[in-house]
Amino acid sequence: MKRRGKWLLGGGLLLGLTLAGGARYLLRERATPEPDYLLVEKEGDFEIRDYLPMWVAETVCSGSRREAIRAGFRTLADYIFARSHDGDSLPMTAPVIERQASEDHWTVRFVMPEGESVKTLPRPPADVELRHVEARRIALVRFSGRPEEYDLEAEEKRLREWLGTREEEILFDTPEYAFFNSPAMPGPLRRNELWFELALDPPAAN
16 A cells, blocks of 8 residues: 555656656747737637737748658748857747648748847848748648657548638638647647638638
8 A cells, every 4th residue: 555655656747747847848848939910700619810010030841741841841940040150049939830832842930029120130041032922821730749649630620621611712722830839748738730821801702
């Protein structure tokens, strides 16, 4: 009985430490800056947002989606943390955004901190481009899980079906994937989103 009690106590302490660690990660990552937006509509896992203009740093990588985002993340992290240039580092922001550019090429983006522009940001290396993104309307579906757990095609289908009940026009048929957490975040607590850019003014009814 004493040995069993020690095992139970040890297991309880381990569980408590795990939960406390997860809570610290969650609180820290919730404090990560995100771009400003106006919430237009929310229904369960679905939202429509109007994002303000922003600057992004982007790079193009080849391979599978998961290979590309790992490579793109490293390249962009080297830029914002001043490992690929002289000068000051930049704070990490969320989300990391990925979109398919061609059959085997992907664009990976970091959102630049609010108030920064091409005039104030460090000069990027040759494989990173600074780009100004105009104000835009985004429809999204939110889901949790780690990369090996979620089904992006299923989430895309869900979002298309939801948009099919509304008078909204999808501008680009290729979705964007927005990831908000570090690899250390447990799957059930992770925040992932699949985006479609919409026309700012919905089409008129026939």
